[in-house]
Amino acid sequence: MATLRQQALSMVQARQRVAVKAPSTKISNYFGENVFGTAQMKESLAPSVYKKVMEAIDKGSKIDVSTAEEIASAVKTWALSKGVTHYTHWFQPLTGSTAEKHDSFFDALGGLEKFKGSALVQQEPDASSFPNGGIRSTFEARGYTAWDPSSPIFIFENTLCIPTIFVSYTGEALDYKTPLLKSMEAINEAAINICQLFDRNVKKVFPSLGVEQEYFVIDKALFAARPDLVMAGRTVFGHSPARGQQLDDHYFGSIPTRVKDFMVDFEIEAHKLGIPVMTRHNEVAPGQFEVAPLFEEINKATDHNQLLMDVMEKVAERHDLKVLLHEKPFAGVNGSGKHNNWSLITDTGVNLFQPSNSARENLQFLTFLVATIKAVYDHSDLLRASIASAGNDHRLGANEAPPAIISVFLGATLTEVLDELEKNGNIKIEKGDNMYMKLGISKIPEIILDNTDRNRTSPFAFTGNKFEFRAVGSQANVAGPMTALNVIVADVLKTMAKDIEKEMAAGKEKKIAIVNVLRKYIKDSKKVRFEGDGYSEAWAKEAEKRGLSNLKSTPQALDVYNTKATKELFERHNVMNHIEVHARHEIMLENFIKKVQIEGRVMGDLALNHIIPTAILYQNKMIQNANGLKGLGLDHTAAVETIKEVSKHIEALKSNITAMIEARKKLNKEEDIVKMAKGYQTDVKEAYFDKIRYAVDKLELLVDDESWPLVKYREMLFLR
Known part of the structure; x- marks a missing residue:
């Protein structure tokens, strides 16, 4: 790890600026160029179709099949003209991030690019594989994404992205967007x-x-x-x-x-x-x-x-x-x-x-x-x-x-x-x-x-x-x-x-x-x-x-x-x-529990596999120094005090990490998710995180800089 830290710092020192050139000196010349917005719709759709789309956006009215086909055709033409090869329903599951599954416009059997109105309006991702809070069982996989016309279609990383809601087979919302629209x-x-x-x-x-x-x-x-x-x-x-x-x-x-x-x-x-x-x-x-x-x-x-x-x-x-x-x-x-x-x-x-x-x-x-x-x-x-x-x-x-x-x-x-x-x-x-x-x-x-x-x-x-x-x-x-x-x-x-x-x-x-x-x-x-x-x-x-x-x-x-x-x-x-x-x-x-679990495991891994071995090596080095000073009849008090201080923090790390692991094992047997979450808050996070961190941060001050395995704050925060 110490070697990795030094390699990383060397790479930072060698970095060069990346040249950035705007498409135009005026932002207005390229603003929204990758968006199929109202201007593009008005230009590419028949007036009657455009009117129906605007009614869907403004009043929430439904888009019929024939209208969807015309919109899909116009969207496909626009996307292909920009070199786009794939499309996706872009949605916001309860993971906190966005989700997408890319499908090609190219139909290998037909030998040409296709994009049907049905593909624009609705798709079927796996609902059980996203967080659902018990709404869907693992074997109940079906869910639906449905186009949200009120948010514009856009191109990102050469993919046509269609903003959608995401609901279960039985209609419950599995995303952030559906409740927002209803609110x-x-x-x-x-x-x-x-x-x-x-x-x-x-x-x-x-x-x-x-x-x-x-x-x-x-x-x-x-x-x-x-x-x-x-x-x-x-x-x-x-x-x-x-x-x-x-x-x-x-x-x-x-x-x-x-x-x-x-x-x-x-x-x-x-x-x-x-x-x-x-x-x-x-x-x-x-x-x-x-x-x-x-x-x-x-x-x-x-x-x-x-x-x-x-x-x-x-x-x-x-x-x-x-x-x-x-x-x-x-x-x-x-x-x-x-x-x-x-x-x-x-x-x-x-x-x-x-x-x-x-x-x-x-x-x-x-x-x-x-x-x-x-x-x-x-x-x-x-x-x-x-x-x-x-x-x-x-x-x-x-x-x-x-x-x-x-x-x-x-x-x-x-x-x-x-x-x-x-x-x-x-x-x-x-x-x-x-x-x-x-x-x-x-x-x-x-x-x-x-x-x-x-x-x-x-x-x-x-x-x-x-x-x-x-x-x-x-x-x-x-x-x-x-x-x-x-x-x-x-x-x-x-x-x-x-x-x-x-x-x-x-x-x-x-x-x-x-x-x-x-x-x-x-x-x-x-x-x-x-x-x-x-x-x-x-x-x-x-x-x-x-x-x-x-x-x-x-x-x-x-x-x-x-x-x-x-x-x-x-x-x-x-x-x-x-x-x-x-x-x-x-x-x-569940998200809270998993985040605390991950942090606890990371703490244990870093402390046991990187920090403690580094501290022990430094401690042994200090023991050799102290013995050398003692053999020469010189004052070795400072070295002994450092050895004691390092030992104290190593022992604190070992005992607290062991206790934290036992607390996690006990909580993982809890069937009530509320009790489990509150237990992870009090019996894991509050009980041990600060104690473990305190010991490691003190060791960072004691162990010599060249041996320390983790990139330090001063090296990360002051980027130039």
Whole structure:
């Protein structure tokens, strides 16, 4: 291993820049060139066929067989003109990554290229081989992928990719996309009812999303020389270097040359795929970066984020780099998340979270703002569960990321607005720093946009015209938490509509009825609002007093999926039935268990087969040195103390690894998956991981540098 480390470091020193040339100096000349979007459809399809496709996209109407045949013919012609030979149904199973099975256009029996409408619309992958939470038995293999017309077909790596949903033979969702699409319909229906209190012209409301993606980049050779990164996605060992992020010099700093070349390259590929990448910059930790796109309709944004991660990983190979998407690949520096910027947009072009100079629109803005806060308060445990994973547990609650306590940040101005509205039904804030608003029953003048600060310690913050759900993990499929968010807000909006109707039925004028309901909701949900430092111990104590949950581990957080209330919530909005909710609970628990198992095995393998042998060799060398000094009558105290220190850590490693293995054996006999997951959290991860790591990291400081088998943090994090 020590030799492998030195070889890897030598390879890094010899690296050369990879030249990157854009197809054009103007991105607009090649943006979306590998997408069969609306422009390509309009150009290649008959007007009647194009109209049916647009109805399927906008209204969810079904595409008939003859229409599917015409679309398939046009898609095939377009794909073949670009040199494409294969097609695939591109879907998002509950593995967290995407899946694809490539089929050739070429029909060997017919001697020509074929692509039928039936192949476009539906295929049949093996449902039992993907995570299904008990929905399918091994011998019940049949499942279906079905085309999702609302997300554009694209070409990636010379393959035509058709975005699809993935369901079992009996109709249950086996993917992330199906519940997301259903949640979009749920919030559309609920939001329209509220919108039409203000504007009868609103016929559709869709959630929009912008996903800020954080990630680390290291050299490919260094990655290959770290078995823990290869197997577990994170370094289970590694002492913090003398210099980490304490100087704050990496954030927004000059982008390292090799990384800049990589960024330019993957942005070109992303733009060809119609992914509206806009922003790139260094993040807080050394070796950490961020990419952010423009906002899109949530289904397309979700697909684009999954595709972008794939693009980044593949393009990195061209630059002899490796993208690390794990939430916490390195201890002692910031981990990575996905900041999900979520909003609601009407078909009339109004952002429902956008303050305005219109009295009507500002009351509408406050209505949706308060409904969202109430939803987060009512269902904070479900939001927490939606972001739960073994990787994110390393990040949430650390002094770098939103805590496991779900709270809402609004900023001073909106906090004052809601407080006054709750107390008096109106507010007047004197002019100053561009802020002035008077809220009354008959008139609501302007609320200025962006008159509040940002709070990076808040997991759910209002940031001007959107909510930023910051607690989502960097390798997560955002469809999971976004489905939960859509559903809980839809649920509150439906209840709100009924409450407003009751007020109006009692004789209240519409605006008065709305304000009365808002005042009640503000009062009911104010405990979830927090403006301070979410990292502080004081907030944890305060949150406990408020009755807010602090679910620090995945097995603990996932309990909410087992509740009757959660199952009824998803069923009430036709997003998931109780079987699908139960299946997801099991799949998430299984994933957690397997991740902890893998990490434990990696720890044991590295410690027993690499670290301890290296430490023993060093110890023997020190014993020889001590004996030599003693024979010469020289002071050998320091050598003896080092020998004792090395011995202590070796013994600690042996005993803790043996105990951890026994704990795993015992837990593997547990038949209750909830008990098994919680046992892996407490009896394996909490009981032994830190102890084992502590001993190894101390040995890293003691053993001479040339002998140490693992690539060190200082060698991985400061890529230039």
